[in-house]
Amino acid sequence: MSLRYALIALLTGRPMTGYEVSKRFGASVGHVWHAPDSQIYPELRRLESEGLLTGEDVPWGTKARTKTRYAVTAAGEAAFREWMNSPASPHHSRDPAYLRAAYLDWADPMKARQYLLSQKQFHTERLVVLEATRAMLADRTHPVLAARLESIDEAEHERIIAFRTYAYDGMIARERADLKWVEDGLRLLAAND
Amino acid sequence: MSLRYALIALLTGRPMTGYEVSKRFGASVGHVWHAPDSQIYPELRRLESEGLLTGEDVPWGTKARTKTRYAVTAAGEAAFREWMNSPASPHHSRDPAYLRAAYLDWADPMKARQYLLSQKQFHTERLVVLEATRAMLADRTHPVLAARLESIDEAEHERIIAFRTYAYDGMIARERADLKWVEDGLRLLAAND
DNA sequence: AGAGAATACCTATGGAGATAGTTATTTTCG
DNA sequence: CGAAAATAACTATCTCCATAGGTATTCTCT
Structure with a gap:
């Protein structure tokens, strides 16, 4: 449940493609909340479908291939802020x-x-x-x-x-x-x- | 993957029913590796089917109801010891x-x-x-x-x-x-x- | 004795997370 | 200049875990 907010947090810096997100992630929010890219790509799509991100198709390579550049929407920022304001719940450590x-x-x-x-x-x-x-x-x-x-x-x-x-x-x-x-x-x- | 070893560790003390396991768990190994009983019961069954635990049916109540008392087998102890001897892998904190x-x-x-x-x-x-x-x-x-x-x-x-x-x-x-x-x-x- | 609370035992379901791929494009270097 | 390496962009699958139930039995108290 926190992954989505980690992604929004990262994207508030500036828009990024999925690949950029998955790279930057490891060197920033990823220290705080680890996730492999197999989780990142689907979650980005989900956030887009929920309107928290916009996904813009950017051409890539020769053929009609595209990559997606994601940016945070106003709804996304609101959701993030709401999460930040939600009450704390105890966390179960599992090490x-x-x-x-x-x-x-x-x-x-x-x-x-x-x-x-x-x-x-x-x-x-x-x-x-x-x-x-x-x-x-x-x-x-x-x-x-x-x-x-x-x-x-x-x-x-x-x-x-x-x-x-x-x-x-x-x-x-x-x-x-x-x-x-x-x-x-x-x-x-x-x-x- | 660690839950099973937490359960075996707990049961090396003495045999217990599923309910006892789920109660004792919270007050011992559960500090170290949290799990709800919805995870404990199925895992106990799985361990039994793999031969790492034995499950003995104990009558409970009036009708032909039974509860299961689990005990660690030699194979279970061996698996636990093997896990304890396996090399370390880096752990991703996610707090x-x-x-x-x-x-x-x-x-x-x-x-x-x-x-x-x-x-x-x-x-x-x-x-x-x-x-x-x-x-x-x-x-x-x-x-x-x-x-x-x-x-x-x-x-x-x-x-x-x-x-x-x-x-x-x-x-x-x-x-x-x-x-x-x-x-x-x-x-x-x-x-x- | 009967109602309600506490104890004992367990299941269903969906989402989160780990592991292990695949395919296409650009860069590097002998 | 062609092969190998690195970069870019994703998908499939299976297990783990959390949430939220469910039913039966025994205890407690009036």
């Missing part, structure tokens, strides 16, 4: 890492160690990406943000950047907490075996 | 909270504040539950854990408890990080409006 951690006694100690080492690797890599993106937001070099700011009054810029970076601060803090937890896990394993 | 946070400039400031206040409430409540459960694991009063320990050599107990509490430590640390983040959000809102 296999905790499940595996709880039952690490079932695993082969070597495999458990390998597992934690790759977890550590994943978290470290993600931290790098998140911090780099956060920096690009803060100095306004992030392309999606830059496009968005262009259509907006200068006085608002600070406020918008503050919220965008705030979201990344949360993800970074979580990532750091997870990383520390994984390191504790490695120590725990070492102490036990 | 609507970050999406909303990033675009808080679209929300009505009052609504945004209300939203963050309920988020704070959710995190606080969950923290209480997690810490209480962690304590029950540490002092061995947690019923699912206690049942599991009974069938296991005393020398292993410490190690098992260490991993179970370790998982909760991770969830608690994440919850604390999130809570702090929400509080930062409230301050950010207050500063901006």
